[in-house]
Amino acid sequence: MKEFKIKGGWPEFKELFLVIGKSFFREVRGPLFLYFMPIFFMILFYYTMGSTYDKQAKVSLLFAYTLIPALTIVTSLAPSLVNWKNSIFLKRLETAGLSKTKFLLTLYLFYFLAGLSGIAVQLTFALMLGGKPFIDALGHINALSFILGIVLVVLMCIAISSFLGGISSNEGSMQGIVMLIYFINLFLAGIMLPLNIVETTKVMHIVTYLIPLKYAAGVYNHAINEDSFIVHANNGNVFTEFNELWQPAVGALAIIAALFIINKFTFKWSAKK
16 A cells, blocks of 8 residues: 555545545445445345335335445444554554544545445435335425434444444454344344334334434434334234434434544554554
């Protein structure tokens, strides 16, 4: 890797942003999980699970699947941070005089934009699969909550992955951890599987509150369906997720802020030997 020189201002930000971008797209894992795997999951589950659903339920599935690319951040950012700490890349940045805050903010911005781009591609395929019913549903959603939900989901994934990458230095264990967190959030936060399938018992209902992404996804799902806070489980049980929209929104913001603050103090330029 070429020597990183601090020039200050826009040149510094631009060069660092491009370096992070090259690292992301150089690894097959990044683009694969950002653009291709989410589309595969969406098509697979749409035609398997959606085969027994009515049009409205199938549209709800497509909206939920639109969030899948955001979880790519978890599988990409955390391992990248650990890899960089075990190389000389971050040490060069520190030696060049780059502050930890500037590096983290640039990193967050890149992955925020990457997450949004993945969601945009996923939404395009959702439009193709859903057709007119999906387009009609778009005209009836709460646009503000919809956008806020997407932003919170992406930020939550960045916060979780940067926290994990900041406290870990073992590349092998990190791979297993991020995939575990990826699938737990994917299936238990109301994204891949509707909550009426997940929350069939009081215990599972309580357990889902331990999933950070549930709060951000809750804001998003409420924009699609204002009755989403009331879960009618397949076995007849009924659970109330939240009473008001501000509850999951504030909960998500609190978790995001806490993880970012912790990462600010736990992040190190290099792995401890």
